[in-house]
Amino acid sequence: MYPKLFTSLTGMSLLFLTACTGTHTASSSSPANAQVSNTSTKYSSLPDKKNVFIGPPEYIPPAPVTKKPVEHKIIEKGGTYTYIPPAYTMARPEKGTDKYSVEILHQKIKKIKKFAADNNYDTTIAFFIDMEVKSGKDRFLVVNLANDSTIKKGLAAHGKGDEKFTFDRKFSNGEGSNCTSLGIYKIGKPYNGAFGLSYKLYGLNKSNSNALKRYVVLHAMGSIPAKESKWPITQTEGCPAVSPAFLEQLAHILDSAPKNVLLYIYFGKA
Numbered sequence: 001m002y003p004k005l006f007t008s009l010t011g012m013s014l015l016f017l018t019a020c021t022g023t024h025t026a027s028s029s030s031p032a033n034a035q036v037s038n039t040s041t042k043y044s045s046l047p048d049k050k051n052v053f054i055g056p057p058e059y060i061p062p063a064p065v066t067k068k069p070v071e072h073k074i075i076e077k078g079g080t081y082t083y084i085p086p087a088y089t090m091a092r093p094e095k096g097t098d099k100y101s102v103e104i105l106h107q108k109i110k111k112i113k114k115f116a117a118d119n120n121y122d123t124t125i126a127f128f129i130d131m132e133v134k135s136g137k138d139r140f141l142v143v144n145l146a147n148d149s150t151i152k153k154g155l156a157a158h159g160k161g162d163e164k165f166t167f168d169r170k171f172s173n174g175e176g177s178n179c180t181s182l183g184i185y186k187i188g189k190p191y192n193g194a195f196g197l198s199y200k201l202y203g204l205n206k207s208n209s210n211a212l213k214r215y216v217v218l219h220a221m222g223s224i225p226a227k228e229s230k231w232p233i234t235q236t237e238g239c240p241a242v243s244p245a246f247l248e249q250l251a252h253i254l255d256s257a258p259k260n261v262l263l264y265i266y267f268g269k270a
């Protein structure tokens with residue numbers, strides 16, 4: 001279907017990326033969602049970082065040492081970059097909802113508050129990803145736990161599983177599954193990996209206990225848009241990847257948090 005495209009691709013060098021290698025898609029964006037304001041929290045207005053993250057395959061040098069030093073190393077196994085023609089990703093609609101459930105989110109907030117307090121994690125802020133929502137819609141939520149308000153929203157990728165591109169979602173904790181794992185994660189130290197600035201993730205439930213073994217991390221990809229799209233976005237091999245601009249905002253929060261922040265990836269009530 002794309003003779004010129006594939007001819008040019010064969011002449012390109014394939015670079016080793018993370019275990020969460022993305023399948024690149026092209027997205028058309030709709031108008032940006034309104035920014036949720038919350039003047040009562042220090043996280044509602046954050047300065048821009050100097051770092052510019054453009055996603056694969058660019059390697060980003062270590063950031064200046066701050067409160068939490070960025071480790072200068074790559075921990076991922078690597079993988080082959082896979083190009084998926086945009087026409088393929090638009091062949092049929094993606095399954096899922098267009099908006100997250102506020103009721104279910106508040107159930108998860110209640111659970112994360114108790115978990116954080118009982119296990120000595122940050123009790124002021126937490127991250128949530130509602131995997132029931134389509135990938136082109138805002139489903140990564142930053143929540144102020146002091147008043148249960150959502151202060152930031154963004155897109156998040158999910159694992160492609162055993163398909164080259166999936167229009168649904170499968171969840172698994174198995175090594176080599178290429179799937180998203182549901183459950184609560186501790187967000188660890190930042191480091192510079194194959195996708196630049198990344199944060200280690202530690203699965204705290206049986207459903208995501210292999211996250212560290214699988215090299216599932218929080219990182220950015222340049223192919224993920226900063227605004228909502230009516231088409232599915234880039235998929236990974238299990239990492240909850242976000243846009244470069246959104247990762248910058250998350251990094252400010254993570255780097256200033258007094259304790260480890262929790263990430264809760266869920267699907268409906270699961």
